[in-house]
Amino acid sequence: MLDSVNKVCVVIGASHAGVNFAFNLRKEGWQGEIVLFDSDPNTPYHRPPLSKSYIIDGDLNSNLLKPLETYQKENITLKLGVKVTAINRDDKTISIENEGAQKYDKLIIATGARPFIPPISGIESATNLFPMRTADDAMAIKSAIDTSEEKKVVIIGGGYIGLETAASLKKIGANVTVLEREERVLARVTAPVMSDFFMELHQQNNVEILTNKNVTSIKTENDLNTVFCDDATSFDADIIIVGVGIRVNTELAQNADLDIEQGIKVNEFAQTNDENIYSIGDCTFHYNPHYKRYLRLESVQNAVDQSKVAAASICGKEIIYDTIPWFWSDQYDVKLQMVGLSNGYNDVLIRKEATENTSFSVWYFKDDELLAVDAINNGKAFVLGTRFIKGKQKIDKTKLVDVSIPMKPTTFL
Structure with a gap:
């Protein structure tokens, strides 16, 4: 010691x-x-x-x-x-x-x-432009929203921070548009099926999400911003939130x-x-x-x-860092739990639970090795996925997608 x-x-x-x-x-x-x-x-x-x-x-x-x-x-x-x-x-x-x-x-x-603030022309002069990283950022956004009139909010970036912020602002009455540069939201971190799910979830909650939107400039007049994209589209914004990375x-x-x-x-x-x-x-x-x-x-x-x-x-104790990464995201009434890293996957399997309308899981494999699991409203899939990844257990893929087989520790092996 x-x-x-x-x-x-x-x-x-x-x-x-x-x-x-x-x-x-x-x-x-x-x-x-x-x-x-x-x-x-x-x-x-x-x-x-x-x-x-x-x-x-x-x-x-x-x-x-x-x-x-x-x-x-x-x-x-x-x-x-x-x-x-x-x-x-x-x-x-x-x-x-x-x-x-x-x-x-x-x-x-x-x-x-x-937060990374991208070199967009006019961004330094924009009114009510905020990142989302600190308590002061969040409070400034809330203060800008808290008026009797509906505010137009443009969120630049369709990653988890952008989508979570969109869901929260919609709950407090904002008019929200999300602009994502890639061809789908969450493109760098998840499979297309998950991107489609969250796209539809936000659309159902009246949040407009637009992909392939590369923001090139912002012009501000009389405290109103206009966000311009390289495809000649533009969007008015009382408030701009930047969530494009760190x-x-x-x-x-x-x-x-x-x-x-x-x-x-x-x-x-x-x-x-x-x-x-x-x-x-x-x-x-x-x-x-x-x-x-x-x-x-x-x-x-x-x-x-x-x-x-x-x-x-x-303090003199040699404990080695050896942990499987895990993450989560809450949007509306949906809880996403993620375990593992999906980089390098070449096979994706989807298990849709028969008894739950909004419960499913996405399993990422590289050949026969389970790399990661994304679980929507499905804590059991998250827990089992963690166990299987940590133990490097080989899973019977046919059994995994057969929803008549109960999700238990030994049923997929």
């Missing part, structure tokens, strides 16, 4: 990864100081609900990762609304904007990512000469090429033993699991 008395562990980033790490580090027996820095001034909060329930009810206090008094109880210091400007590996300090320096013995980089926050690590490759590169213990510096969460490029390759994942599951591994490692 590491002697941590009089030691200081500093965490840059107080979202899911950083906060869970701090509490896990205490749980593992760290006796020294723990200090969390984040440029976001809000008490650390859950991010997935921002595009879902939070944009509807706006209650941040019911959305906190931990109650504020819990940090005090565990002697974890929060430094919120504070920007870290540099990591100084030689003297083991971080530089803080307008506040000097902070010494560390162990440093955790959990800087996550920021940029990983690697600048601090890169300027400190840490290894960068699609993210901050870490080993199986979440440790960088500096033995005193670890990195966790969305900003990391880590090795996954199951897939036998390095990955960068944007997921709460990844952030939480890496936080446990890093905390254990710092």
Whole structure:
């Protein structure tokens, strides 16, 4: 066990990864100081609900990762609304904007990512244009929507953030149009059958989704925006939401000469090429033993699991990061649960449950190997898919699609 008395562990980033790490580090027996820095001034909060329930009810206090008094109880210091400007590996300090320096013995980089704002002509002059990444973003969108008149909202990007935001805004009375550059929504992450399902779901809820729409410019006059596409179509918008991807926050690590490759590169213990510096969460490029390759994942599951591994490692326990990725999305009354990574699939099977109108699952295979499962309102398929992927079990595909055969652990083998 590491002697941590009089030691200081500093965490840059107080979202899911950083906060869970701090509490896990205490749980593992760290006796020294723990200090969390984040440029976001809000008490650390859950991010997935921002595009879902939070944009509807706006209650941040019911959305906190931990109650504020819990940090005090565990002697974890929060430094919120504070920007870290540099990591100084030689003297083991971080530089803080307008506040000097902070010494560390162990440093955790959990800087996550920021929204990518595409170089669209006129975008910098648009009125009521927002990304969807932080609580302040969500509240600004909600405030712009909250009037007696129906607002026209154009969402640029038909990924999960764009679609979830569309569903939430529709619930509070907005007129929503989603513009997707690709030929289908969710084109990079799921099979056509799932794209078709969500396209139809939104259309049934009176959200207009248009594909093959490449936005080229925005013009703004009298607080009204007009969004122009390269096919000569245009769309008026009181509010524009940009959800076209993210940029990983690697600048601090890169300027400190840490290894960068699609993210901050870490080993199986979440440790960088500096033995005193670890990195966790969305900003990391880590090795996954199951897939036998390095990955960068944007997921709460990844952030939480890496936080446990890093905390254990710092306290002298070698727990290897070896987890099957999983994700979820809530839109209207539909819950999508995803497990595994479908990259490289060459066969897709669909199982439609006979007794449930809106319950089905999509199973992605590379030859006979199950890579991933997407489950719509079907927790059983998600759980079994996780078990089969983790165990690398061979599945009888004929049985899988036969809905007369019950979904149980042994019936598809």
